Amino acid sequence: MWSKALIGLIIGRIATTLIGSTMSVSIGWHLYESTGEAFDLALVGIFQIVPVISLFLVAGWAADNFSRKSILLLSASLQLFVVLAVAILMNQPELNKWALFLSLSVLGAGRAFFAPAIQSVLPNIVSTDHLGRAVAAISSMWNIALTVGPFLAGVLLAMLDRQLYWVLIIFGLFTLGGFSLLPALKIHSERKLDLKDIFSGVHYLMHNNVVRGALFTDLVVILCGSVMAILPVFVKDVLHEGPETLGLLRAMPAVGATIIGLTMVRRKRAIERNGPLLFWSLLIFSFSIIGFAFSQNLYVACFALLIYGGSDMISVVIRSSVVQIMTPDALRGRVSAVNSLFIASSNELGDFRSGSVTAAIGPVACAVTGGVMSLGVVLLFRKTFRPLFELQKIEPPELSKPE
Numbered sequence: 001m002w003s004k005a006l007i008g009l010i011i012g013r014i015a016t017t018l019i020g021s022t023m024s025v026s027i028g029w030h031l032y033e034s035t036g037e038a039f040d041l042a043l044v045g046i047f048q049i050v051p052v053i054s055l056f057l058v059a060g061w062a063a064d065n066f067s068r069k070s071i072l073l074l075s076a077s078l079q080l081f082v083v084l085a086v087a088i089l090m091n092q093p094e095l096n097k098w099a100l101f102l103s104l105s106v107l108g109a110g111r112a113f114f115a116p117a118i119q120s121v122l123p124n125i126v127s128t129d130h131l132g133r134a135v136a137a138i139s140s141m142w143n144i145a146l147t148v149g150p151f152l153a154g155v156l157l158a159m160l161d162r163q164l165y166w167v168l169i170i171f172g173l174f175t176l177g178g179f180s181l182l183p184a185l186k187i188h189s190e191r192k193l194d195l196k197d198i199f200s201g202v203h204y205l206m207h208n209n210v211v212r213g214a215l216f217t218d219l220v221v222i223l224c225g226s227v228m229a230i231l232p233v234f235v236k237d238v239l240h241e242g243p244e245t246l247g248l249l250r251a252m253p254a255v256g257a258t259i260i261g262l263t264m265v266r267r268k269r270a271i272e273r274n275g276p277l278l279f280w281s282l283l284i285f286s287f288s289i290i291g292f293a294f295s296q297n298l299y300v301a302c303f304a305l306l307i308y309g310g311s312d313m314i315s316v317v318i319r320s321s322v323v324q325i326m327t328p329d330a331l332r333g334r335v336s337a338v339n340s341l342f343i344a345s346s347n348e349l350g351d352f353r354s355g356s357v358t359a360a361i362g363p364v365a366c367a368v369t370g371g372v373m374s375l376g377v378v379l380l381f382r383k384t385f386r387p388l389f390e391l392q393k394i395e396p397p398e399l400s401k402p403e
Contacts, residue, residue: 005125008181010138013118014145015174016076019083021149024228025250026157026164027086027100029243032232034095041229042355047101049349051108052341056116057198060337063116064330069182072121075114076179080172082107087165115340120332123324124185133265135320140261143254143313150254154247201334204327211326211335213385214278214319219342220381221282221315225289225374226350227308227367228253234363239298252302253309260313274318275391281314282378289371293364321394 031040062071085103089096126134156164205212227234228250235246271277285308292304319339327335357366382389 003125005182006134006138008178009118009121009125010141011178011181012072012076012175013138013142013178015171015178016079016114017142017145018149018152018171019079019168019175021145021250021254022153022156022164022168023083023086025150025153025247027104028229028232029153029157029246030090030095030162031097031100032236035097038230038233038355038359040097040355041232042352042359043101044104045229045347045349045351045355047104048108048111049352051105052112052115055109055112056337056341057202057334059113059340060116060201060334061198062113063120063333063336065333068117068121068124068185068333069179071113071117072179072182073176075110075117076172076175078110079107079114079175080169082110083165083168083172087169090162090165112337112340115343116333116337119320119324119336119339120329121182121185123329123332125183131321131325135324136261136264136317139313139316139320140258140265143257143261143309145254148251150247150250152247153250154244157243157247198334201331201336201338204331204335205338208326209385209387210391211322213381213388214322215339215342217278217282217377217381217385217388218315218319219346220377221285221374222312222346223350223353224377225286225370226347226354227289227292227370228347228354229351230354230358230363230366233358234301234367238296238363239301241298245298248298249301249305252305253312256306256309256311257313257316260310261317264314264317271318271394272392274321274394275389278315278318278391279378279382279389281311281318283375285311285315286371286375286378289367289374293367293371318394322391325394 027044028041031044032038082103085106086100089100089103122134122138123131153164156167160167205215231246231249235241235249239245288304288307288311292301292308295301295304323335323339324332354366354370357369361369
């Protein structure tokens with residue numbers, strides 16, 4: 001399973017995630033420090049998600065019609081350019097937040113093409129028999145990067161403050177080096193750019209209730225319950241701590257996710273009750289948000305976010321396995337584009353929701369209402385997407401029963 005291509009994919013994924021997770025913490029801190037406006041944290045998400053929404057159909061088509069390796073290398077180069085631009089902006093005498101938002105929009109455009117390409121490439125370099133373990137492995141490595149990133153951000157914020165962005169350029173070079181190890185993958189499609197071909201991934205989802213249910217459930221639960229964007233406000237106004245604590249709290253979900261992910265990698269037997277496990281994990285996720293909302297000290301907050309990340313990891317592995325195993329390779333880019341849109345929408349729109357609600361009613365009330373809404377969504381979707389709840393083994397399309 002551990003081929004040169006897979007190792008290269010992991011290196012590139014780790015490096016690009018380190019950049020993203022470190023910038024997520026540091027940009028939020030510096031922006032709130034400069035403006036003092038919680039709503040600006042919401043705008044960070046909006047300016048990144050709009051390009052993803054605008055380009056996801058074309059990006060999915062590109063992932064099925066052009067070299068996925070080339071798309072990854074171009075996206076990584078664009079990310080490196082944005083890091084350089086942010087480094088320059090952050091070291092000006094006065095931060096121009098609108099220029100920062102424009103840079104984040106460019107980053108969002110690169111992410112629109114990056115996400116379907118990297119989600120589609122894994123089944124091309126790993127056999128179906130090992131795909132489930134590979135998904136857990138790469139998700140675990142991704143979460144290790146998410147764990148290190150916030151810690152790194154906290155340390156670099158304390159040591160270098162706004163000079164830290166120059167350090168991230170080094171990680172961008174590792175991203176390019178990792179993706180260069182991928183093989184030149186064969187393209188199966190005929191490059192027909194018409195509406196029917198572009199929307200074929202959406203058409204596939206509309207006729208597969210299991211895959212559609214996995215994407216919709218994740219979208220709405222995370223949209224309702226995400227608390228990551230308001231951590232700077234929570235740290236400053238509730239816990240009354242500094243940037244090191246922000247880095248610690250931001251890392252806790254990734255720590256929990258890594259523990260669960262590595263456990264799943266070591267598991268030799270495939271999960272046999274995927275649907276019930278998915279919904280149980282989402283229930284625990286919802287209760288962890290409520291627990292975090294009522295935490296008044298650092299230890300309780302860390303524990304709640306640890307559970308938050310661990311339960312989400314189970315959902316990530318099952319959802320990713322459903323999308324990658326149950327989708328034909330010729331459509332995987334376009335279906336993955338919809339999946340990436342749902343992921344980005346749930347994260348960025350969830351950040352917008354939490355930022356705007358926090359600006360209105362405060363961080364504690366925002367987290368409580370988010371956890372309660374997530375709990376309601378899980379209970380509702382258990383009935384709405386019954387085939388997903390009853391899913392046992394995840395099988396390739398030719399072995400799956402039609403919906």
